[in-house]
Amino acid sequence: MTRKAAYLLALMLVSAIARAGGPDDGASLRLRLLPALWMDSANAAGLAFSAPERFNTLQASYNHASGDYRRMQEGATVSELSFDTSGAMKVGKVQLWGHFRYDNDTDTGSSFNTLLYDPFDERFLYTAADTVAGQWKKQSYLMEFKAALPVSESLAAGIHVRYNDRIAAGQIDPRAESYNYSVSVRPGLSWRTGRSIFGLSGLYTNTFERSTPSISNSQEIQRVFLLRGLGNWVGDQVGGSGLSTMYFRCNTWGGSLQYSLESPFRLLASVGFSSHDTAIRESATQPKPHGSTRRQEIEGAVTAVFGSTVWQKAGLSVSGAKTTGTEPTTQWDTASGEWVVTFTADQCDFLTGDALLSYEALILEDDSYTWRFTGNAGIRSKADTYAMPAASFSYTNLSLDAGAGRRFAFNRSSLILEAGVKGLKNLGHAYNYTGHRTGTAPVRDLYPHDIAVLGADLIQGRLGAEFAIALNKGLSLALAAEGSYLSAASDLGPLSRWVASGGVKLYF
Secondary structure, three states: OOHHHHHHHHHHHHHHHOOOOOOOOHHHHHHHHOOOHHHHOOOHHHHHOOOOOOEEEEEEEEEEEEEOOOOOOOOOEEEEEEEEEEEEEEEOOEEEEEEEEEEEEEEEEEOOOOOOOOOOOHHHOOOEEOOOOEEEEEEEEEEEEEEEEEOOOOEEEEEEEEEEEEEEEEOOOOEEEEEEEEEEEEEEEEEEEOOEEEEEEEEEEEEEEEEEEEOOOOOOOEEEEEEEEOOEEEEEEEOOOOOOOEEEEEEEEEEEEEEEEEOOOEEEEEEEEEEEEEEEEEOOOOOEEEEEEEEEEEEEEEEEEEOOOEEEEEEEEEEEEEEEEEEEEEEEEOOOOEEEEEEEEEEEEEEEEEEEEEEEEEEEEOOEEEEEEEEEEEEEEEEEEEOOOOEEEEEEEEEEEEEEEEEEEOOOEEEEEEEEEEEEEEEEEEEEEOOOOOOOHHHHHHHHHHHHHHOOEEEEEEEEEEEEEEEEOOEEEEEEEEEEEEEEEEOOEEEEEEEEEEEEEEEO
């Protein structure tokens, strides 16, 4: 029997025993969330007028990634154990949604990050880096909820509260212990008139990270670079009387507007703005300013859901961000016993722009779907500059992504198979540095490596599967697995990375 004939026979057997219906699974959850456009908005108040059907999920999973397609601050291998649960329900008149997630990560082989849980957070530009390829252990606890309460037939109030508590510890000298928390509050109002809903929401977030560098071998002092941006740095050390505890404090303010329409399709449009102000200090007893940043972001999006036998969802989102880094000149005042700022200068100017066009189609059958098709087209542009000595870091990437999934339903079980491919084409990238430290590690290793990775052309394929079985009425158990492989052509030569994950889910 030929391979083609065997494939056709297997497909005929599966189709013969398959039927509509089956347990709750990833398909039933997707059908609940697809029309609930306000779920993904910045305004929880809209859930009072457009909420998903009741659902609950519980998941434990393990993910592993390995390969040389990575930035220097990423691990050559990354392992993650996760626990995730979420659900939505209505209690009286109040629509509720809650989410909890725990992550335990092991990051091996990363470098140029001495202090931070997330070294790519542009709000925390002024940090420390070292050349040692070490290991990080990280844990994250995320808790959030949304609540929406109708005030009248046409007016509703809502709130979204999010708290993230994260800790990290470097395992090799120079090491550090980092504690990070972020608490965010988004109050909102929504007003319904006819088939239209108008929304207004605010945002306040307080983010704090404290990182204490140290060494285990006190006989070997470790050199670090206090990064200023794009290869510019100031030398310091960990150990002896070197770098002490660093404090990163950020306050975020913002707001957004929303508009939704239901006639004859569902549409949601939004526009939002946020401003992040960060101050970075060393030492609690004798605070020394290391710099400050202001990051301003603007974003807009429009999403529509339409169709009957074929549900279709189309969306367009655009965003832009500007980060300004200000460096202080400090002087020790012997009279007061304090560090005094004598001069400040804006040195960093980082610009980021993104646009994404997305599409999803579900071919419905009975109470679920048989086929799912997805497609995305996006563009990202980065233009970072440092004033003096002048340096620049820029790239523009165009990405295309397509995927398809098939759901097979049996008597008390279901099988979902998915496959996809992603391509990225770089339209140009460059890193330029005009200072006198061309032979130092940040200029020689860090930024040339990162621009080569971010400016690489790549193709990525992925496969996924979920098998779900109904245990009893209202409770289903699912086993899921997914894998992907990426191949890139870069200035460094061929690069690759593979990712594999598996997990157990409960739907109830």
